[in-house]
Amino acid sequence: MKEIEIACPIGKEPSAEQIVAAAARSMGVSVKAVSGYRIVRRSVDARGDILYRYRIEAYREGETADEYRVPEYQDVRDAEPVIVIGAGPAGMFAALHLLMRGKCPVVLERGKDVHARKFDMARLSREGIVDEDSNYCFGEGGAGTFSDGKLFTRSSKRGDIREVLHQLVAFGADPSILIDAHPHIGSDRLPAIVENIRKCVTEHGGEYHFGTRVTDIVKRADGGFDVRAAVSDVASEKAACTEKTFTARKVILATGHSARDIYRMFADKGWDLQAKGFALGVRAEHPQSLINRIQYHGKYQPYMPAAEYSFVTQIEGRGVFSFCMCPGGILVPSATGPGETVLNGMSNSARNSKWANSGVVVSVEPEDVPEYSRYGALSLLHFQMDVERRMFDFTGSIKAPAQRMMDFCRRTLSSGLPATSYHPGAVPAPLHELLPEHVSLRLKYAFPEIGNKKMHGYYTNEALLLGVESRTSSPVRIPRDPETLEHVTIRGLYPCGEGAGYSGGIVSSALDGIRCADMV
Ligand SMILES: Cc1cc2nc3c(=O)[nH]c(=O)nc-3n(C[C@H](O)[C@H](O)[C@H](O)COP(=O)(O)OP(=O)(O)OC[C@H]3O[C@@H](n4cnc5c(N)ncnc54)[C@H](O)[C@@H]3O)c2cc1C
Structure with a gap:
């Protein structure tokens, strides 16, 4: 078996014949001596020209792919x-x-x-x-x-x-x-x-x-x-x-x-039960066209996949990171009870909406919220519930409190909001005050840093921040035996x-x- 790599422009994917010919060249054998191949990985490379990079395993006669076989299911009608x-x-x-x-x-x-x-x-x-x-x-x-x-x-x-x-x-x-x-x-x-x-x-x-x-x-x-x-x-x-x-x-x-x-x-x-650190912040929504322009360096074409992004940085001892980015997606209300406002993102397979959204969240540990320590293992759960309730109480509904990104960092209310994919709607709000200060201040430093160092154009008032992204992971652990998992x-x-x-x-x-x- 020989592993080969093929790069090609998106939209001009290689045919089977081209892959076999490339494999034969790389192995130094004739095309007939290549018995088969398996594509292992395909990734977008946007560092120069926008390419798909394929990693391919090519086989000689007598060699076969390590194929995965889905196991058989048993009939369990009379089973325990x-x-x-x-x-x-x-x-x-x-x-x-x-x-x-x-x-x-x-x-x-x-x-x-x-x-x-x-x-x-x-x-x-x-x-x-x-x-x-x-x-x-x-x-x-x-x-x-x-x-x-x-x-x-x-x-x-x-x-x-x-x-x-x-x-x-x-x-x-x-x-x-x-x-x-x-x-x-x-x-x-x-x-x-x-x-x-x-x-x-x-x-x-x-x-x-x-x-x-x-x-x-x-x-x-x-x-x-x-x-x-x-x-x-x-x-x-x-x-x-x-x-x-x-x-x-x-x-x-x-x-x-x-x-x-x-x-x-x-x-x-x-x-x-144990309290478990989790992360909390906002959903940031940009026009997808802007994210395409940034990530594909102005070379985006409509047949290319909607661009994604991810980042992680450290601000004052806590991680600040993008979470569950949805290219070409929409924002959805993901509360599970009355009186809470919680946002998350989803997208269809085509990822073809006008918006790109992502959670931008800050890690929260039990020691960040000493005022909740009286709740013991449920301390971070109560903290999470209170933030979600504060968002709801501000608008009086599941409409999201929202602020333009630069206004958030300058700590001023937005006078008007851009259009959003969040169907219930958004209301101008001082998100910088509604979020806990240890979260709000880290986000204030993170957005310009991402815009300056990682994604030029990301830090913009065209972007809308909506609160709150709080269901990133569980704020509680149910401890189990590491051996038996009970x-x-x-x-x-x-x-x-x-x-x-x-x-x-x-x-x-x-x-x-x-x-x-x-x-x-
Ligand atoms: C809008 C949205 C978008 C997401 N996007 C992604 C993504 O793109 N990629 C990704 O990897 N993850 C994504 N996630 C996170 C992902 O869905 C979860 O990590 C994953 O579903 C967790 O799986 P789980 O089975 O542990 O729990 P869950 O999926 O939460 O399932 C728990 C189930 O238990 C049921 N249940 C709860 N309490 C009870 C009870 N008392 N009695 C009976 N049933 C009960 C619930 O109804 C639920 O069906 C997203 C989450 C949301 C909300």
């Missing part, structure tokens, strides 16, 4: 049940992996199926009414469904990412995610994939229960669990909730970073994914689901 709480990436991949291991996943999800969920999100954007069980964070597919679907974990530290990427392709994702340096799926494609995963689980004998919000987890004397849930008829708005108890010897808890009731349940029971004191309970504080993002949460299922 394992309760999986939460149908986000962690819960879905745990369920799939349980099928492979011959266990029967029983998935309990507080939200609705991926199609019904869309109506609640549309209502949220239109009328500002949050359904506490069905929103941008809660419902089938979890917070990953209506996202940009960036799949950026390339690290193999947490497990074999090929298992996640290949399964996503098997369930309907574009195969380009297997080779792109910055793969993404898009929120127009994700629902079908999420639905195909559910169908696979139920066709093999696993169960999915929607409208099933877990309210209590009881460890029985025999070591098993009673998991109590409030069950609502998701098809009917008026139907009353009923109580239902599910039983199993093992439970995977994959409820995500916004399941505040689950953290409270742990605290009430005296089960171990909760440190409640054996048989596996805190899993982003809500447990062990992952961040779609791929790493899926990988954590797989690891927990393996341990079960």
